[in-house]
Amino acid sequence: MKGKIFIIEDEASIVQLVQHNLEKEGFVVSSSLNGNEGLKELKKFEPNLLLLDWMLPDLSGIDVCKNIRRDSNFKTLPIIMLTAKGEEEDKIKGLESGVDDYITKPFSFNELHARIKAVLRRSDPNIVANNLTFEDLKLDRIEKRVFRADKEIQLGPTEFRLLEFFLTNPKRVYSRDQILETVWPNNVNVESRTIDVHIRRLRQSINIKDKKELIRTVRSSGYSLV
Amino acid sequence: MKGKIFIIEDEASIVQLVQHNLEKEGFVVSSSLNGNEGLKELKKFEPNLLLLDWMLPDLSGIDVCKNIRRDSNFKTLPIIMLTAKGEEEDKIKGLESGVDDYITKPFSFNELHARIKAVLRRSDPNIVANNLTFEDLKLDRIEKRVFRADKEIQLGPTEFRLLEFFLTNPKRVYSRDQILETVWPNNVNVESRTIDVHIRRLRQSINIKDKKELIRTVRSSGYSLV
DNA sequence: TTAATTTGTAATATTTCTGTAACATTAAGA
């Protein structure tokens, strides 16, 4: 789990390419082909970053952008604008209207990936960090290892992703639906109670006797790291 | 695999000479004849070092250089500038703009090779090192020999490259895709399960009884040296 | 050319992980 990215872009081929590659990188990705629909879905999806095409069939990128900035929930949502060649002068307008970065089409995926990482590093460092820590918990994404109080802990793949997810936003309470959406591969249907079992497994692995419980149950809301 | 080198240089004869010799040395090389195109391809290629001509048809070397340094992914990419005789005064400017070294045309390949090694040795020692070691494992790239606890080990070519790859980044977990991409010659299509078999062969060769396993399996992620 | 080595794959075995169902426990309001 490296965060959620939403794409609003009308060229299906671009969407497909970018979405596929981002998913390979571990992002959860959703997309829309036009502005109005995109705005709605985006607010449901709650991404960590938006890739926004400058020229859309219905709204202009700027309109979308302004709409988003009006919504208090998305005031700080990082936005990267996708512009076509020759629209360069518009970039200035774009940056003024609250865009964090832009990239000119055609672009290579690596260029885009670099910018995404740069923007996320500023807005939400944990999403791209190689090491996540919280109190005496440490998770190394490169070496795929987890430590509690400097003692290594063995986790199965799902428990690893689950902990990774909690570590990107410690203390925050996540509902089962939210957990499902980001920790499980897309379009998989699992019983929501299944999460309880994985929480239990994770708890069992990361708990040390005489040390406090790290995962808090918030009845009727979900779980959080604490 | 001794790393990837990108060349931006408009004189085709120089490119050909350098590229050919570098490939003979085991580098993976790609090149471009002008600045704008070069910048794009470079970012796709993700080299370990860039050879950059000072005078290009479209952009100056300095422009290219600045552009690269702006991109967070390439902030530390080592650059060696190729300058023509008489441009010496420019060298100072070049070094200021973030170039790591320069060489004056005409140069012999040996001169260039020496500088490349010197620059890489600073930035990414494992790429040029003749000997890679990790714990009691030793791999000699020159003599193509491998030792475990001072006892020589016989490896097939693929197992040798595989171990070489792991040794350039011990502890790091690599996915099967990543392994395939760098250990196997480009555009070869092999089943991803094939890697398991080679891992097994490598394990069988480098393991000594009573010594710990050196290759770690990370379920659903890949393998690492450990 | 023949012999020896190396490679990739398919088939099979083994290990580890996952999701679910069933039952137990807990918390909170009536």
Place this chain on the structure above:
DNA sequence: TCTTAATGTTACAGAAATATTACAAATTAA
């Protein structure tokens, strides 16, 4: 205190990932 809904716990079967083996084709050495 009783009731009920939510969460905790456990065990297990099927699934998924990896390990192992054998073999034929390809490559290299002799």
